[in-house]
Amino acid sequence: MQISPLLENLIESLRVLPGVGPKSAQRMAYHLLQRNRAGGINLAKAVEEAMTHIDHCELCRTFTEEKVCNICKNPRRQANGQLCVVETPADIQAVEQTGQFSGRYFVLMGHLSPLDGIGPREIGLDVLQQRLESESFYEIILATNPTIEGDATANYIAEMCLPYNIKVTRIAHGIPVGGELEMVDGTTLSHSFVGRRDLNL
């Protein structure tokens, strides 16, 4: 017994969102209808505009509605000469929040995964190669995730940079700040020993 086809359609459509099952979708639909129609209209407009206008930056491949994103356009960031390679646009947000980096980014939109058919082309390494040839970078910082795939991708890019004589670095792996030594897994702990630093005060 369909009471309202539009309502059923709304509930069904909300399930494209990650982590939203039938019950939450129903709750969301009723919430919008009962309490926040204006918010719903805004949401519809925001989703529609984002889906149709947001594309990838031609230089760094992050999400933007312009041809080249604000970070790539910024002259101060261009002068910096550092390029940070990350897996997703969300990683840019995370790095930006640290305030430790003021160079530009390159977003892979994933990592190498040959079994899933994701090779160098799929993560935009041809675009990166072109940039290495046409621009002159002082340093490439590889900030892919500390997973097997992320490490493999970092190594692949490091080899790719060899002919250009650029400094290539990988972000440090080790014990998270505030963590306890005895709680940390063995791999992380051995990474933190291998990557130990001089404390020549």
Added chain:
Amino acid sequence: MQISPLLENLIESLRVLPGVGPKSAQRMAYHLLQRNRAGGINLAKAVEEAMTHIDHCELCRTFTEEKVCNICKNPRRQANGQLCVVETPADIQAVEQTGQFSGRYFVLMGHLSPLDGIGPREIGLDVLQQRLESESFYEIILATNPTIEGDATANYIAEMCLPYNIKVTRIAHGIPVGGELEMVDGTTLSHSFVGRRDLNL
């Protein structure tokens, strides 16, 4: 540093959904952009149509895009003569799924709550009164939630029905099927004793 105003706007707008904080909103936005733009477009359309076209049924006050909903229009349900009073449209779904009821509904869209300024008018009891006067019901089933407010609302409606000489019933409170006696709270258990039934096999 705003990278993409449209993206920021999308993330902000997703937060109107109940249970969606900044992190989930970001995850949802990236998921739609990266994996399911068609689903996103559909979602935008579904939300927009639902927000602009769905209104309340003139008879039972549930959500529908027509003047009178499919259940109220159904001649077989009209002939049944039972009216089930529930708090929300979601409750209709729940009752429908039991397959135990084939009458019509009346949706209060809440419950009496004088401290919050929700009186009989706000939950549509004037509409209900009109229906009691103009139609002839065989039975009113009060299926409001088993809470203090739900019980109070049920009692109020029961008194409202007195002059019309209609059978008024309240759904049974008791131990949920599959539950264990020792785990059930005292109030529920005492309800299940007060509401015990003859088992004259």
